[in-house]
Amino acid sequence: MLRFLLRRAVLALLVCLTVLVISFALTRLSGDLAISIAGPNATEQDIATVRKNYGLDRPLPTQFVDWAVHAAEGDLGRSYLYHAPVAGLIKERMPITLTLGLTGLVIALVVAIPLGVIAAMREGSLLDRAIGLLALFGQAMPSFWLSLVLIIWLGLNLQLLPISGVDTWQGYIMPGIVLAFSAIPALMRLTRAGMIDALSSDYIRTARAKGLSSTKIVLKHALRNAAMPVVSVAAVQLGFMLGGSIVIEAVFALHGVGYLAWESISKNDFPVVQAVVLILAIIYIGLTLLADAMNAVLDPRLRAA
Amino acid sequence: MSPVLEAGNLRVTFGTSVAAVRGVSLTMNRGETHCLVGESGCGKSVTALAIMGLLSRTAHRSADILRFHDYDLTRLSERGMARLRGDRIAMIFQEPMTSLNPAYTVGSQMAEVFQRHRRVSRATALDRAAELLQRVGITAPGLRLKQYPHQLSGGLRQRVMISMALMCEPELLIADEPTTALDVTVQAQILRLLQNLQRELGLSLLLITHDLGIVARMADRVSVMYAGEIVESAPAGALFAAPTHPYTRGLLRCIPVPRQVRRDEPLGSIPGVVPRIAPDFVGCSFRDRCAQAMPDCARHVPRQRATIDHDYLCRLPTDWTRAEAA
Amino acid sequence: MKHAATSLGALIVFAVLLAAVVAPLVAPHDPFVQDLNQRLVPPEWMDGGSAVHPFGTDQLGRDYLSRLLYGARISMMIGIFTVVTSGLIGITLGVFGGYFGGKIDEVVMFIITCRLSIPLILVALTVVALIGSSLLVVILTLGLLLWERFAVVSRTTTMQVRNLDYIAAAQAAGASRRHILLREVLPNILTPLVVVATLEMALAILLEAALSFLGLGVPPPLPSWGLMIAEGKDYMFFSPWVIMIPGIALFVLVLGINLLGDGLRDLLGAARPT
Ligand SMILES: Nc1ncnc2c1ncn2[C@@H]1O[C@H](COP(=O)(O)OP(=O)(O)O)[C@@H](O)[C@H]1O
Ligand code: SF4
Ligand SMILES: [Mg+2]
Numbered sequence: 001m002l003r004f005l006l007r008r009a010v011l012a013l014l015v016c017l018t019v020l021v022i023s024f025a026l027t028r029l030s031g032d033l034a035i036s037i038a039g040p041n042a043t044e045q046d047i048a049t050v051r052k053n054y055g056l057d058r059p060l061p062t063q064f065v066d067w068a069v070h071a072a073e074g075d076l077g078r079s080y081l082y083h084a085p086v087a088g089l090i091k092e093r094m095p096i097t098l099t100l101g102l103t104g105l106v107i108a109l110v111v112a113i114p115l116g117v118i119a120a121m122r123e124g125s126l127l128d129r130a131i132g133l134l135a136l137f138g139q140a141m142p143s144f145w146l147s148l149v150l151i152i153w154l155g156l157n158l159q160l161l162p163i164s165g166v167d168t169w170q171g172y173i174m175p176g177i178v179l180a181f182s183a184i185p186a187l188m189r190l191t192r193a194g195m196i197d198a199l200s201s202d203y204i205r206t207a208r209a210k211g212l213s214s215t216k217i218v219l220k221h222a223l224r225n226a227a228m229p230v231v232s233v234a235a236v237q238l239g240f241m242l243g244g245s246i247v248i249e250a251v252f253a254l255h256g257v258g259y260l261a262w263e264s265i266s267k268n269d270f271p272v273v274q275a276v277v278l279i280l281a282i283i284y285i286g287l288t289l290l291a292d293a294m295n296a297v298l299d300p301r302l303r304a305a
Numbered sequence: 306m307s308p309v310l311e312a313g314n315l316r317v318t319f320g321t322s323v324a325a326v327r328g329v330s331l332t333m334n335r336g337e338t339h340c341l342v343g344e345s346g347c348g349k350s351v352t353a354l355a356i357m358g359l360l361s362r363t364a365h366r367s368a369d370i371l372r373f374h375d376y377d378l379t380r381l382s383e384r385g386m387a388r389l390r391g392d393r394i395a396m397i398f399q400e401p402m403t404s405l406n407p408a409y410t411v412g413s414q415m416a417e418v419f420q421r422h423r424r425v426s427r428a429t430a431l432d433r434a435a436e437l438l439q440r441v442g443i444t445a446p447g448l449r450l451k452q453y454p455h456q457l458s459g460g461l462r463q464r465v466m467i468s469m470a471l472m473c474e475p476e477l478l479i480a481d482e483p484t485t486a487l488d489v490t491v492q493a494q495i496l497r498l499l500q501n502l503q504r505e506l507g508l509s510l511l512l513i514t515h516d517l518g519i520v521a522r523m524a525d526r527v528s529v530m531y532a533g534e535i536v537e538s539a540p541a542g543a544l545f546a547a548p549t550h551p552y553t554r555g556l557l558r559c560i561p562v563p564r565q566v567r568r569d570e571p572l573g574s575i576p577g578v579v580p581r582i583a584p585d586f587v588g589c590s591f592r593d594r595c596a597q598a599m600p601d602c603a604r605h606v607p608r609q610r611a612t613i614d615h616d617y618l619c620r621l622p623t624d625w626t627r628a629e630a631a
Numbered sequence: 632m633k634h635a636a637t638s639l640g641a642l643i644v645f646a647v648l649l650a651a652v653v654a655p656l657v658a659p660h661d662p663f664v665q666d667l668n669q670r671l672v673p674p675e676w677m678d679g680g681s682a683v684h685p686f687g688t689d690q691l692g693r694d695y696l697s698r699l700l701y702g703a704r705i706s707m708m709i710g711i712f713t714v715v716t717s718g719l720i721g722i723t724l725g726v727f728g729g730y731f732g733g734k735i736d737e738v739v740m741f742i743i744t745c746r747l748s749i750p751l752i753l754v755a756l757t758v759v760a761l762i763g764s765s766l767l768v769v770i771l772t773l774g775l776l777l778w779e780r781f782a783v784v785s786r787t788t789t790m791q792v793r794n795l796d797y798i799a800a801a802q803a804a805g806a807s808r809r810h811i812l813l814r815e816v817l818p819n820i821l822t823p824l825v826v827v828a829t830l831e832m833a834l835a836i837l838l839e840a841a842l843s844f845l846g847l848g849v850p851p852p853l854p855s856w857g858l859m860i861a862e863g864k865d866y867m868f869f870s871p872w873v874i875m876i877p878g879i880a881l882f883v884l885v886l887g888i889n890l891l892g893d894g895l896r897d898l899l900g901a902a903r904p905t
Binding site for chain 1: 636741744745747748749750751752753754756757758760761762833837840841844845846847857860864867868871874875878881882883885886889890893
Binding site for chain 1: 398400418
């Protein structure tokens with residue numbers, strides 16, 4: 001187990017390095033970054049000034065090493081737009097994105113696990129099919145459109161929830177629901193498959209032979225085993241949600257990291273863009289490692305090995 | 306004395322095309338070991354699961370009589386049945402490697418059944434579990450209780466299953482091929498264990514096996530199953546001395562006397578396989594493989610008595626074997 | 632019921648494909664022509680609607696039905712060409728990893744891991760922002776990003792196929808590697824890949840709509856459904872149809888593709904790719 005985790009950690013480090021290269025290369029895609037920054041009405045003179053000020057006149061490898069070394073020290077450069085350190089900007093906005101992501105994950109789990117359990121217990125029934133169809137509906141729902149529909153319906157018609165911003169905790173509910181939609185189908189199917197597997201297993205037959213109540217059989221004996229893959233996928237889904245929250249933050253005007261990234265992309269603030277790409281990738285990698293570790297805790301067979 | 310278990314005309318079908326158990330009747334008395342033998346696929350496990358009320362949802366069970374002491378199991382609710390299971394009727398399965406939950410410790414799984422039926426504290430239940438582990442010959446029970454199933458060998462797991470089944474001192478223990486998955490030395494230990502426990506606790510044991518050595522050693526009474534029916538049932542001595550049904554004779558070929566059988570002797574082999582039987586099947590299901598088959602065997606077959614407690618399901622007269630020998 | 636769902640999916644996909652092909656013939660108006668006197672006309676079935684604009688008009692007075700029909704072209708093009716691009720990349724990587732194994736496979740797995748850790752939408756937005764928004768750029772960007780499921784599935788299935796007898800026979804008969812990969816391996820792993828293709832097509836269509844909605848996808852005045860929703864957003868409180876019509880179109884198309892994929896999975900007996 002320890003060897004396995006160590007191997008994964010080394011791999012994770014290599015992936016981080018690769019992402020570092022990619023996020024740097026990404027912003028150099030257009031060829032001359034200075035032209036983009038200086039804007040459409042800039043003169044030759046302006047562009048040259050920009051190039052000098054931002055260090056873009058140096059050779060690319062020098063620029064990369066400079067950015068990588070600073071990034072490793074936690075210095076992610078300065079925002080052209082805010083004239084402030086990027087690390088500070090991201091740190092300031094990360095809590096909103098994390099809260100949103102976790103809200104989405106909790107909603108997704110609260111919906112997906114019971115649905116998956118019920119579908120598995122009634123495998124092949126009309127209810128099972130209805131739940132399967134529901135998952136397909138969720139999968140087909142464009143998140144930004146769902147956001148707008150919820151804003152009209154819950155925010156405007158019923159006036160139940162605030163339509164933008166997060167001045168109160170209620171502000172997280174609507175975006176949380178939308179974010180959850182993207183994760184529910186996968187989590188639900190996984191729970192269902194795991195439960196079907198578990199429910200037909202020999203140890204469930206043993207539990208029944210012991211005369212345990214059906215609640216205990218389903219929740220204690222079957223779900224515990226079905227939950228292991230769900231946990232790791234949930235961690236990965238949280239990673240996808242944090243990446244995908246850019247759309248939802250834009251719609252609901254939540255000033256989190258996603259919003260910051262969107263703004264920076266639209267306004268050519270590339271130090272911010274490459275930093276956000278890097279940070280989100282690192283969070284994702286961390287989450288996959290966390291999933292491995294959690295599985296090791298949950299599954300006694302892995303723990304001992 | 307009233308029987309512990311009585312089944313009359315027990316039937317189990319899967320869907321509309323498979324009849325796995327077709328009118329099984331059997332009676333178990335207190336302290337008796339009843340062996341159910343037959344080739345793989347003949348319906349032994351389904352019979353056991355039907356008695357336990359553990360059939361899958363796709364199965365349909367019916368019976369004229371299915372009684373455990375004073376409980377009419379055909380009418381008992383799932384809750385009522387769950388109260389009996391693990392407490393007064395227990396079962397050991399064929400697959401020790403997969404029958405324990407991998408996510409919980411041995412102690413937790415053993416204590417659970419005692420706590421469920423006896424409403425005692427976990428500590429008391431764990432003490433009881435340790436006691437039983439010791440009883441089935443496990444040293445250092447304290448350590449075993451803290452271990453997970455994957456840390457135990459197959460033999461140990463089956464011992465755990467046995468002691469778990471005994472937690473509440475059941476009156477009826479159904480053991481479905483409890484030693485098939487284990488190697489020979491472990492098999493012998495487990496059987497000796499079952500024999501001792503049965504003697505000490507006076508429990509009734511329904512022992513399912515396809516190993517004639519086990520039958521010869523353990524059985525008070527033997528029922529031979531074929532294609533979902535009991536084709537012959539008799540006290541062990543009588544069955545080995547005077548097997549009457551052609552199928553039983555095929556199984557016992559070359560093994561006329563009990564106690565001379567080698568323990569790991571498999572069932573005698575008869576050409577052909579157990580047919581899959583549809584619910585509307587009429588006649589003797591063995592006729593395709595039977596050397597004595599005659600045209601009438603395609604019609605209804607009567608159950609005949611060789612002696613007062615020895616019956617068989619065949620058209621042949623009881624003394625046909627003498628005619629054959631002549 | 633399962634059968635009905637699959638047929639419904641196929642019907643939806645076929646209908647949208649047909650709409651995309653014949654849009655110029657059946658559209659009642661030019662989708663780009665503005666009529667500032669006819670702004671935000673409601674659809675025919677609502678108060679104030681008329682048969683002239685069956686689905687109403689947008690904030691610039693452009694006919695909504697015509698825009699919707701032309702929008703189908705964009706969605707279908709995105710869906711099909713993205714899947715072709717990403718399929719080529721993913722299947723190549725997966726087959727190589729699965730067939731050769733060892734170091735090559737480790738490299739393939741590493742590339743897949745890297746791709747998964749990159750935030751998809753963010754990178755797509757950045758690329759489009761830097762290179763400039765056009766249909767071609769969106770297709771290529773999404774194609775370059777959405778290949779990992781193709782790679783994962785083709786890798787596992789290739790591994791299974793690799794050890795089968797007929798591959799060994801082909802090797803023994805001295806067939807070239809190229810021949811084995813293209814003629815022996817590929818045809819035998821196509822079944823599950825068809826299902827992946829439907830999933831990716833649905834995802835690509837949704838992502839294009841999201842990018843266009845955020846203003847960094849297909850450029851205006853092209854009638855991408857995502858863009859139509861973005862442009863209608865400011866008017867949605869008083870004229871909700873401007874976002875409902877393209878939104879429902881998008882939802883129904885993606886649902887249709889998924890229903891079709893689900894049905895194909897059952898028909899072809901492939902396992903659900905996760
Ligand atoms: N869940 C099931 N669905 C359909 N058929 C079954 C099921 N369980 C058992 N059977 C059939 O019932 C017959 C008896 O099986 P079983 O009781 O397991 O035999 P054995 O005597 O080996 O224990 C077999 O033909 C088997 O195919
Ligand atoms: S009834 Fe006929 S076929 Fe069946 S066992 Fe007896 S003799 Fe053989
Ligand atoms: Mg069996």
